[in-house]
Amino acid sequence: MNRLFILGTALVAPLAALFVTPALAQQPNKLLNASYDVARELFVAENEAFTKLNPGVTIDQSHAGTSKQARSIVEGLEADVVTFNQSTDVDFLAKNGFVSKDWTKAFPNNASPFYSFPSFLVRAGNPKNIKDWADLARDDVHAVFPNPKTSGNARYTYLAAYAWAKEAYKDDEEKIEAYITKIFDNVPVFDTGGRAATTTFVERETGDVLITFEAETRGIAKQYGADKVQAVTPSVSLLAEFPVAVVDKVAKKHGTEALAKSYLDFLYSEEGQRIAAQFGHRANNEKVAAEFKGQFPEIRLVKVDDVFGGWQKIQSEHFASGGTLDKLYGSR
Amino acid sequence: MSTPATRRKPPRVGDQPLFRRLLIGIVLVLVAFLILAPLIIIGVEAFAKGWQVYRDTITHPDTRHAIMLTVLAALVAVPVNTAFGIAAAWAITKFDFRGKRFLLVVIEIPFSVSPIVAGVAYLFVYGLQGVFGPMLDEYGIKILFAIPGIILASMFVTAPFVARELIPLMQAQGRDLEEAATSLGASGWRTFFSVTLPNIKWALLYGVVLCNARVMGEFGAVSVVSGNIRGQTNTLPLHIELLYHDYQAAGAFASASILALIAVFTIIAKVALERQGAGRVHSPATRPSLVANTAEKTS
Numbered sequence: 046m047n048r049l050f051i052l053g054t055a056l057v058a059p060l061a062a063l064f065v066t067p068a069l070a071q072q073p074n075k076l077l078n079a080s081y082d083v084a085r086e087l088f089v090a091e092n093e094a095f096t097k098l099n100p101g102v103t104i105d106q107s108h109a110g111t112s113k114q115a116r117s118i119v120e121g122l123e124a125d126v127v128t129f130n131q132s133t134d135v136d137f138l139a140k141n142g143f144v145s146k147d148w149t150k151a152f153p154n155n156a157s158p159f160y161s162f163p164s165f166l167v168r169a170g171n172p173k174n175i176k177d178w179a180d181l182a183r184d185d186v187h188a189v190f191p192n193p194k195t196s197g198n199a200r201y202t203y204l205a206a207y208a209w210a211k212e213a214y215k216d217d218e219e220k221i222e223a224y225i226t227k228i229f230d231n232v233p234v235f236d237t238g239g240r241a242a243t244t245t246f247v248e249r250e251t252g253d254v255l256i257t258f259e260a261e262t263r264g265i266a267k268q269y270g271a272d273k274v275q276a277v278t279p280s281v282s283l284l285a286e287f288p289v290a291v292v293d294k295v296a297k298k299h300g301t302e303a304l305a306k307s308y309l310d311f312l313y314s315e316e317g318q319r320i321a322a323q324f325g326h327r328a329n330n331e332k333v334a335a336e337f338k339g340q341f342p343e344i345r346l347v348k349v350d351d352v353f354g355g356w357q358k359i360q361s362e363h364f365a366s367g368g369t370l371d372k373l374y375g376s377r
Numbered sequence: 378m379s380t381p382a383t384r385r386k387p388p389r390v391g392d393q394p395l396f397r398r399l400l401i402g403i404v405l406v407l408v409a410f411l412i413l414a415p416l417i418i419i420g421v422e423a424f425a426k427g428w429q430v431y432r433d434t435i436t437h438p439d440t441r442h443a444i445m446l447t448v449l450a451a452l453v454a455v456p457v458n459t460a461f462g463i464a465a466a467w468a469i470t471k472f473d474f475r476g477k478r479f480l481l482v483v484i485e486i487p488f489s490v491s492p493i494v495a496g497v498a499y500l501f502v503y504g505l506q507g508v509f510g511p512m513l514d515e516y517g518i519k520i521l522f523a524i525p526g527i528i529l530a531s532m533f534v535t536a537p538f539v540a541r542e543l544i545p546l547m548q549a550q551g552r553d554l555e556e557a558a559t560s561l562g563a564s565g566w567r568t569f570f571s572v573t574l575p576n577i578k579w580a581l582l583y584g585v586v587l588c589n590a591r592v593m594g595e596f597g598a599v600s601v602v603s604g605n606i607r608g609q610t611n612t613l614p615l616h617i618e619l620l621y622h623d624y625q626a627a628g629a630f631a632s633a634s635i636l637a638l639i640a641v642f643t644i645i646a647k648v649a650l651e652r653q654g655a656g657r658v659h660s661p662a663t664r665p666s667l668v669a670n671t672a673e674k675t676s
Contacts, residue, residue, distance in 0.1 A: 109605045120507070
């Protein structure tokens with residue numbers, strides 16, 4: 046019987062302990078920032094700077110694909126703020142009542158403190174002389190990017206190429222589609238995500254040019270060395286925003302609304318912008334942008350709203366099943 | 378290894394030395410490429426940026442927390458699943474009742490269901506939009522995106538491990554010994570601890586080791602319910618993914634090496650225990666005295 050008692054206690058005690066701990070109250074000097082999956086280092090630096098200015102505050106970080114993050118928040122992940130790389134995922138939160146409907150107006154620049162765009166990474170020395178979007182349709186050029194059906198990153202690539210073609214071929218649908226089909230035909234392998242595509246390009250040495258966010262190309266060059274890869278900036282690309290928002294429902298519950306707002310404001314401050322620029326993002330703050338001018342080549346950026354008439358329209362025309370992407374991707 | 382001695386029987390397929398060496402060779406090559414090469418790469422890549430980076434990674438608070446969380450999940454999930462596995466195996470092999478086959482199928486479900494499906498199912502049960510979520514939220518109990526959710530998901534995925542190890546063995550052993558013990562007046566618990574447990578302990582140990590390894594390595598289900606909060610709900614496998622996505626290959630492999638080390642230690646512990654046990658089981662004194670002991674004490 047004694048043995049039974051010990052066994053029983055050993056099993057029940059840890060379980061009981063578990064359900065008691067979550068009762069710990071949330072302090073109002075603590076924030077949880079739900080962010081996208083490759084932003085760990087950026088927010089380590091941003092949070093360190095912010096907590097230095099606000100002693101006693103802790104910022105916890107959660108990182109994953111932003112669609113997954115949005116889903117998790119709706120299911121109960123108590124994030125006070127979101128810093129995403131896809132505005133449709135913040136829209137999803139707004140639709141479910143976690144973020145205010147006019148979240149894009151709550152902070153400057155469409156609630157996007159910094160920005161980036163699809164850019165090129167080629168092998169060192171640029172042996173195939175790849176300069177712009179037109180080169181991607183050359184017979185001897187094989188581009189590498191993930192499957193646009195599964196990767197948000199590759200959707201931007203697809204849209205940026207489409208936007209360039211729209212200008213270059215003066216809205217001639219047939220020519221635009223022929224161009225996109227040509228690029229798709231030349232892609233040696235479609236990985237499911239951005240990280241896998243990087244591995245394909247750099248480690249398996251497949252393809253001639255990797256297309257991904259400019260901010261990403263820096264991390265890749267840093268990881269693998271400038272003797273292997275180099276960044277090339279095309280003449281034009283599509284603006285990719287990094288939307289931020291206070292998750293009102295959670296912040297209200299935690300009593301962290303003011304802190305959450307000041308945290309996001311910090312991302313717009315000179316110091317916050319400088320840190321973002323150090324991690325390869327383009328700053329909106331003019332002073333910081335001027336400081337980093339040498340590192341960021343000039344580029345003309347077009348906006349999703351101007352070229353495609355908004356994400357809603359893109360979703361129904363391009364990405365819905367049977368849409369333009371299916372047609373072009375399926376033709377390969 | 379002298380061939381003439383084995384010539385007594387007609388040669389079977391695979392008896393020719395060439396054929397045998399070929400088979401062994403294929404196995405060795407497969408082991409080298411499928412198992413050894415990745416393990417070696419983990420070690421090499423972990424130290425690719427030097428000892429300093431390795432030490433910084435594994436002493437980083439986030440990594441340490443991930444290790445602790447993974448160990449905690451195992452400390453809870455493994456005992457619970459062990460108790461469950463023994464109870465289920467005992468019920469299924471030593472008793473007859475209606476719905477036995479159904480129970481067997483239910484136990485096997487986590488084996489056949491993809492872990493990610495398990496994770497999503499937990500979302501629908503305990504999530505804010507799910508069945509119990511709103512009620513739990515009212516009482517301030519957090520299951521998802523907190524440690525309980527991680528442990529629940531780990532437990533679901535590893536529930537069958539112990540039972541699946543025990544059931545075939547206990548079926549083969551039959552019920553004779555237990556029936557003898559009961560007829561001599563031993564209580565149910567007495568029968569279990571003195572008769573059944575000694576007979577199944579090595580299979581049980583093996584099941585526990587497998588269960589432990591799987592809990593620590595579980596990714597899919599935990600990934601859905603964890604919320605990926607650094608230093609709070611990131612288990613070691615999730616931490617590895619995070620570092621890898623962040624172009625911290627050296628850090629990711631350093632963390633992976635910890636996971637691999639834990640696995641290797643578990644296996645060494647298992648082998649050591651097995652060896653100790655093997656000696657005891659084969660010593661002629663053990664088995665008879667076991668039965669004698671039972672009879673003696675119960676009389």
